[in-house]
Amino acid sequence: MTDDLAYATATELAARIRRRDLSPVELLDAVIARVEARNPSLNALVFTAFDEARDRARQAERALTSGAAIGPLHGVPTAIKDLFDFKPGWPATFGGIRALESFSVPARCTYAERMEAAGAILVGKTNSPVMGFRGTCDNYLFGPSRNPFDPTRNTGGSSGGSAAAVADGLLPLAEGTDGGGSIRIPAAWCGLYGYKASFGRVPQTARPNAFGSLNPFLFEGALTRTVDDAALALDVLAGYDDRDPFALDDPTTFAGATRRSISGWRIAYSPDFGGYPVDRRVAAVVQQAVRAFEDAGAVVEEVDLTFDHDQRELSDLWCRMIAPLNIEGLEGIAAQGVDVLGEHRDDLPPEYLRWIDEGRRLSALDVLGDQRVRTHVYDRVQQVLRSHDLLVTPTLAALPVVNAEDGNTVGPSSIEGVDVDPLIGWCLTYLVNFTGHPAASIPAGDVDGLPVGMQLIGRRYGDSDVLAASAVYERLRPWHSTYARCADRPLS
DSSP: OOHHHHTOOHHHHHHHHHHTSSOHHHHHHHHHHHHHHHGGGTOOEEEEOHHHHHHHHHHHHHHHHHTOOOOTTTTOEEEEESSSOOOTTSBOOTTTOGGGTTOBOSOOOHHHHHHHHTTOEEEEEEOOOGGGOSSSOOOTTTOOOEETTEEEEEOOSSSHHHHHHHHTTSOSEEEEEESSSTTHHHHHHTTOEEEEOOTTTSOOOSOSOTTTTTTTTOEEEEEESSHHHHHHHHHHHOSOOTTSTTOOOOOOOOGGGGGOOOTTOEEEEOTTTTTOOOOHHHHHHHHHHTTHHHHTTOEEEEOOOOOSSOHHHHHHHHHHHHHHHHHHHHHHHHHTTOOTTTTTGGGSOHHHHHHHHHHHTOOHHHHHHHHHHHHHHHHHHHHHHTSOSEEEEESBSSOOOBOOSSSOOOOOSEETTEEOOTTTTTBTTTHHHHHOOOEEEEEEEEETTEEEEEEEEESTTOHHHHHHHHHHHHHHSOOGGGHHHHHTSOOO
16 A cells, blocks of 8 residues: 555545545555554554455445445545444454453444445444543553554554554544543644534434433544545534434534635634643644634734633543543443453553542532533633634643553653643643533644644534634645654554
């Protein structure tokens, strides 16, 4: 598989297949060959279903020759994430829990369901941390995913395997899910575009608790190398589904948003998102990157965005808020015969167990008190966006960390001399999971060859605005040449 084909966009590949310039079978064979050659050095995909994918590619080929109607991603390979993301018969380890190595869930997540309906071909599942409960990608079963820009370093998580696969040209797009930044975090560290839609834009259809995606808001989406591909993926994934009580009944499409102007927009810029310590090298890159919007005719204004609670209190809030959902998930697995919290407790990292134990002690008043703090965060973000079209911040406060050797890589515990929570406290992303606004991480530049991301946050349901501004930035500051560093990396 040549690098030209490996780094072709999903949009380009789908168009070539529709024109019959490229065979779905030939494309899949090339993808499989590249995965087999390069994935061992990345640990991006942890399960492959190549025989099944080949069957679907042959079906896609026959559909082309028969003149049957085809979807917008007909014949394009992709992958789902090994977390709360399912396809019947495929393993579901919930982020590399050893006791679940042979576990399976007889359900199909939104990404699998809608991507296959659009003609895409699922080739396997990508690596994730245990229950997605951290901003890095590592676990005791599969080990860490390795960053294609520097394989000694982590990809970010929780959608880290997907990010590595897309940045290294194994796939044109792959699934990400986002409960605290898990699309945007690995996008920032792997030099990708990671888009998290407004809450309700993409329905949640494969969860036993239809109301479980609220605390915090949870999302499904895609990691891509271009804004156009993200818009295409959103058009495939978005749309009403009556299985989700919060799904938006809105027929808006988003591909056209990437051609809009942002001239005259007012863009708020917060270099620390209200009080987070940010590595000064990261801050300098984002400070320079945000000025690109001025070149497009927008007005960039630095805003004083502060919260009543410091960053350590807010990261603890996220951990407490998502713990009950994790407990419910583990209890559901126990009901299927695998007692992870009992017999297999050692399969779970100690940092994770601390928050599960704390989650069990929460009272109703504790939960309501946490929701009041969450409301304050929402109100402060809304206050800024009432007078601005976008809010821009760094995506992350730190550069990619070196992978550990024990299956338990965490983020930094101190940044610029300030203590932060190593699980999530260095991620300026989870606040947007409190609020439900659309947000993206866009490549802003690099520090010594390590990617830095910039976070764009739009008004509620302003997905088109985030995509429009992202596309303008991409045209002014294109980043696609950076993937040559991934393509040329040693495969040891």
